Amino acid sequence: xxxxxxxxxxxxxxxxxxxxxxxxxxxxxxxxxxxxxxxxxxxxxxxxxxxxxxxxxxxxxxxxxxxxxxxxxxxxxxxxxxxxxxxxxxxxxxxxxxxxxxxxxxxxxxxxxxxxxxxxxxxxxxxxxxxxxxxxxxxxxxxxxxxxxxxxxxxxxx
Numbered sequence: 001x002x003x004x005x006x007x008x009x010x011x012x013x014x015x016x017x018x019x020x021x022x023x024x025x026x027x028x029x030x031x032x033x034x035x036x037x038x039x040x041x042x043x044x045x046x047x048x049x050x051x052x053x054x055x056x057x058x059x060x061x062x063x064x065x066x067x068x069x070x071x072x073x074x075x076x077x078x079x080x081x082x083x084x085x086x087x088x089x090x091x092x093x094x095x096x097x098x099x100x101x102x103x104x105x106x107x108x109x110x111x112x113x114x115x116x117x118x119x120x121x122x123x124x125x126x127x128x129x130x131x132x133x134x135x136x137x138x139x140x141x142x143x144x145x146x147x148x149x150x151x152x153x154x155x156x157x158x
Contacts, residue, residue: 025037065080084128
């Protein structure tokens with residue numbers, strides 16, 4: 001007789017051991033040893049294809065997006081890109097501000113903590129409250145569209 005409500009633990013797509021979590025890019029279940037981008041197949045190929053694009057926009061030093069696990073339930077993700085403008089920045093010299101946010105994700109009866117490292121370059125750090133350079137651009141476009149609409153309504157009313 002089968003038990004009701006029993007959830008099998010997913011296995012690693014690389015080696016078949018017990019899965020520790022899902023990759024944030026390819027969404028495959030992976031163990032602690034294969035959780036890093038350099039340790040499983042689709043992501044290592046993607047990193048190799050985009051190696052020329054993942055350089056610091058200020059100094060040109062290669063930037064490697066990283067993810068790693070410290071235990072079965074704690075995973076760290078660092079995209080290496082500025083959260084405000086989306087350009088890659090080096091961690092040592094050109095990251096002006098570095099924040100970390102924790103996301104809790106349920107996986108059947110288990111839960112995982114994904115620690116996302118958020119970086120801001122020197123241009124986007126002062127505009128962090130608006131969403132960086134992109135967010136400030138969106139707000140400026142929204143305000144100018146609202147101003148143009150208000151101007152059109154005012155001229156039609158006169």
